[in-house]
Amino acid sequence: xxxxxYAGKSHSGGLGLKLFTDEELEEIHLATLxxxxxxxxxxxxxxxxxxxxxxxxxxxxxxxxxxxxxxLVEDSIRSAPSKLLLAGRNPERDFVMESNRxxxxxxxxxxxxxxxYTGEYRETTKADVASSAxxxxxxxxxxxxxxxxxxxxxxxxxxxLHNAExxxxxxxxxxxxxxxxxxLLKKIVEMAAAIVGGKDKLQERPIVxxxxxxxxxxxxxxxxxxxxxxxxxxxxxxxxxxxxxxxxSSPVTLAGTLVDHNxxxxxxxxxxxxxxxxxxxxxxxSTTAMDLRLAAASVGSPECALINAAVAxxxxxxxxxxxVAGG
Amino acid sequence: xxxxxxxxxxxxIAGKEAEVKSLAQEALDKxxxxxxxxxxxxxxxxxxxxxRFKAGDMFIPEVLLCARCMHGAMDILKPLLSEAxxxxxxxxxxxxxxxxxxxxxxxxxxxxxxxxxxxxxxLGTNITAQQxxxxxxxxxxxxxxLSALLTTTMPRMxxxxxxxxxxxxxxxxxxMAGGAPVTQDFIEKIGGDAYGANAASAVEKAKELLA
Numbered sequence: 001x002x003x004x005x006y007a008g009k010s011h012s013g014g015l016g017l018k019l020f021t022d023e024e025l026e027e028i029h030l031a032t033l034x035x036x037x038x039x040x041x042x043x044x045x046x047x048x049x050x051x052x053x054x055x056x057x058x059x060x061x062x063x064x065x066x067x068x069x070x071x072l073v074e075d076s077i078r079s080a081p082s083k084l085l086l087a088g089r090n091p092e093r094d095f096v097m098e099s100n101r102x103x104x105x106x107x108x109x110x111x112x113x114x115x116x117y118t119g120e121y122r123e124t125t126k127a128d129v130a131s132s133a134x135x136x137x138x139x140x141x142x143x144x145x146x147x148x149x150x151x152x153x154x155x156x157x158x159x160x161l162h163n164a165e166x167x168x169x170x171x172x173x174x175x176x177x178x179x180x181x182x183x184l185l186k187k188i189v190e191m192a193a194a195i196v197g198g199k200d201k202l203q204e205r206p207i208v209x210x211x212x213x214x215x216x217x218x219x220x221x222x223x224x225x226x227x228x229x230x231x232x233x234x235x236x237x238x239x240x241x242x243x244x245x246x247x248x249s250s251p252v253t254l255a256g257t258l259v260d261h262n263x264x265x266x267x268x269x270x271x272x273x274x275x276x277x278x279x280x281x282x283x284x285x286s287t288t289a290m291d292l293r294l295a296a297a298s299v300g301s302p303e304c305a306l307i308n309a310a311v312a313x314x315x316x317x318x319x320x321x322x323x324v325a326g327g
Numbered sequence: 328x329x330x331x332x333x334x335x336x337x338x339x340i341a342g343k344e345a346e347v348k349s350l351a352q353e354a355l356d357k358x359x360x361x362x363x364x365x366x367x368x369x370x371x372x373x374x375x376x377x378x379r380f381k382a383g384d385m386f387i388p389e390v391l392l393c394a395r396c397m398h399g400a401m402d403i404l405k406p407l408l409s410e411a412x413x414x415x416x417x418x419x420x421x422x423x424x425x426x427x428x429x430x431x432x433x434x435x436x437x438x439x440x441x442x443x444x445x446x447x448x449x450l451g452t453n454i455t456a457q458q459x460x461x462x463x464x465x466x467x468x469x470x471x472x473l474s475a476l477l478t479t480t481m482p483r484m485x486x487x488x489x490x491x492x493x494x495x496x497x498x499x500x501x502x503m504a505g506g507a508p509v510t511q512d513f514i515e516k517i518g519g520d521a522y523g524a525n526a527a528s529a530v531e532k533a534k535e536l537l538a
Binding site for chain 2 (some may be wrong): 044123125150153156157159180215219221245247248249252290292293294295
């Protein structure tokens, strides 16, 4: 039998794990503001402290701790962009981070590999970096590439340059990597600019983004500060990604860990926005529970999944793009 | 007295600090030697804790509680122990290398070593090769442990061993290293003595080095 059209209808699309009510998110947010205001974060970099000082943070030069007033944190959340273009060398491979669109990446920073041909368990090499990019390039399921492994067969001082040289030509998808420090970041920018046809072109077509990790609890080391500052200056995305371990480097309760994690990421965000307002930023997480029998980070655990959902929730609450760990 | 030592070990394994301390004091009052209390009461208990942890029957926070009990009792015993006895099984100097601020692994290893009867001197993180050299000269440890999480800071381990050679004191100390990117091969390559893949095996290797 014939059925007419509905006059306007709300649809739900897909499934999500809704962990928190808005009021609960607000609770986490307020707890984080309190930690940032009263305890502060350690920023182990002179320039970072100066930038924070200039922006209204309360600095102690001796302890290198910056306390961030709530308005500063909330201004930074507001000024960071909600939408990011992750460009590939091939525009058909672009990925837009926006609202709760979901994409997949491979995980990163591996140092050992089971050789796919010999089965030997060995350290990874520059050739492996190249192969990993090529593999990620081929797999449809992978939307963006993260530097999967690192070269152990090159000088450590320039390892990130070698890693960049290995992966950049082997995928036309967007790539994320930890550049090591501010100086190397600038060199990698030059490499990417050479590929797309200049620094201006790189702004239009940003084919690379950078990652840095705070150390839980509540520390940003010199290299992390440099990476946040230089990414902001050069106009490329910085993914500040904590890996707090509940029961190890953060409170054993998941909510407490979420507050610690949130404080670290928002601290990085404040530095980014004070360096340059509107800088591109990703709220990153690999935070999980520590396996308290084996004293190991257990990235594939149910707690990790819960924290991932919670982090994505927080980021959406802040209107920030997010990046969470898989299993 | 044997019963007292057994009870002490029991309450230590149960993580009851106040009781451990009062039993230690009771043993002293009854004329037991401080060294005996340490060995037969406290370390005997920590030994069981170590085994249970290795078997996956006890968790890190429980081990920490037990270690705290031992520290509490040690506060009472330390003034009565000779320097040699206080050093226990051996003196272990540990630190995270220059440029690296990660310390969870190092802290876990330190805790397990103390539980096994070592005297542990923890220098902290971001320790330069020179600082390690000075510390070895000052504390004269049996073993030096180097920790690193970052591949970019692993070369500092080789630097540290080099610095000890240049200072002429490399032979005075056994060197161990550990951390996520570290391997047995790497240790051998840089001239170290042993590698611990995790906290429990670090303790075993440490004991082997001193045997």
